[in-house]
Amino acid sequence: MLGGGGGGGGPLGNNPISRWLRFDTANKVVYTILGVNSVVFVAWLYAKENAARFGDRRLYVWMMKNFTNMERNIREGRVWTLVTSAFSHQRIEHFALNSIALVSFGQACWNILGTRQFMLLYLGAAVGSSALSVVYHKFIVRDSHRQYSLGASGALTGLATTFACVYPRAQFMLFFVIPVPAGILMGAFGLYEAYNLLNRHVI
Numbered sequence: 001m002l003g004g005g006g007g008g009g010g011p012l013g014n015n016p017i018s019r020w021l022r023f024d025t026a027n028k029v030v031y032t033i034l035g036v037n038s039v040v041f042v043a044w045l046y047a048k049e050n051a052a053r054f055g056d057r058r059l060y061v062w063m064m065k066n067f068t069n070m071e072r073n074i075r076e077g078r079v080w081t082l083v084t085s086a087f088s089h090q091r092i093e094h095f096a097l098n099s100i101a102l103v104s105f106g107q108a109c110w111n112i113l114g115t116r117q118f119m120l121l122y123l124g125a126a127v128g129s130s131a132l133s134v135v136y137h138k139f140i141v142r143d144s145h146r147q148y149s150l151g152a153s154g155a156l157t158g159l160a161t162t163f164a165c166v167y168p169r170a171q172f173m174l175f176f177v178i179p180v181p182a183g184i185l186m187g188a189f190g191l192y193e194a195y196n197l198l199n200r201h202v203i
């Protein structure tokens with residue numbers, strides 16, 4: 001008889017991809033988010049290069065419509081940009097800073113929350129900060145046609161705030177050298193990201 005022991009470890013099977021898709025460790029969750037951010041960042045680089053060198057702006061326009069957060073996108077029905085913009089970075093320094101922040105305290109937050117609550121917090125903070133940015137630029141700055149935002153800043157601020165509330169005295173190494181209490185460091189990070197969210201064209 002052919003046959004044997006059955007279903008290979010459950011409904012997802014036991015191959016490497018299936019094991020990864022269980023998202024049952026902090027590394028899987030954090031590095032999956034980092035991987036998505038990286039793919040979108042490379043897409044931005046390619047879109048800009050294609051537009052600059054060959055005058056082909058089709059991909060750039062598509063990225064603007066689907067991976068930036070702005071009032072026009074919402075008005076035209078692309079509400080998914082409230083989420084997709086949180087996985088989108090155009091500048092290397094912004095991508096690098098948010099990547100370091102995600103790896104630094106994303107794993108600790110997963111240990112507190114687990115996968116389901118971690119993702120609810122991450123995506124909820126992303127949507128909330130995106131909506132705040134749209135409202136701010138439309139009703140306060142009153143320049144929503146020119147303003148747009150992108151980046152993981154809002155989502156990471158949600159993680160940082162949660163970690164600082166649970167472990168305010170935990171020590172983080174600023175620049176890998178200076179020990180700083182989590183409450184102070186996360187508060188400073190949140191203020192910096194809030195400033196970027198509300199006062200820059202691209203964050």
